[in-house]
Amino acid sequence: MNIVSKNLQSKDMHIDNIIIEINILIGYFKDYRETGFSKAIDEAKQVAIEMCIDPIFPQKHLIQRKKTFDESSSSEEISFTAEENFKVNYFLHIVDQVIYSLETKFEQFKEYDRVFGFLFPYNLRGIEDKDLKSSCHCLEKELKFEEKSDIDAEELYTELKLFETLE
Structure with a gap:
């Protein structure tokens, strides 16, 4: 820890x-x-x-409880x-x-990984084109507010492909 x-x-x-x-x-x-x-x-x-x-x-004193007339005598009490x-x-x-x-x-970190995980360098290297494009569109959708987005999925895809070729 x-x-x-x-x-x-x-x-x-x-x-x-x-x-x-x-x-x-x-x-x-x-x-x-x-x-x-x-x-x-x-x-x-x-x-x-x-x-x-x-x-x-140390053994604690067990309290014995009296049973009422309508309780079944077969009801087992668990004792540890x-x-x-x-x-x-x-x-x-x-x-x-x-x-x-x-x-x-740490649930939030898992959510970040779900949305942004494809951008991590070790994930970006091995990702297939269709999966990369899909991830870019998912990111665009996640960052959308009132139908406006800070990123364009197609532009991000193109930039990431260029980045991948530079390495």
Whole structure:
């Protein structure tokens, strides 16, 4: 997380690199959601032992609720161990919040990539003529306001083709 944050703050960071970095980070947290709990517990137990603390989850007192006469006796209540409770109610909740936050906050970057992504040098080199022309028209449409546009798709296409031949 820290490395990605530092990269995002660098002066020469490009939007295409931001999208790649964020997707890698989201993938990391999705993997961590599945495999990270046991690793985190092992590390926490090790730290607790070093601090001379019992590496156990304290068991909370379970409140027994009386059933009313019309409740079925077959209704099962789910009870978790203290460790399972921590995993479900804290660990997974926090990791899910991180994933959701990353996905929603960087959704705009994905939109920029959708609209402007064809202009990135590594995309521009390998794009076919029909796709380039289509992307130019999509960009013109996106930048239109009250039927006026700052760019002309055909002129942009021609300029990009000239730029491509200069390289």
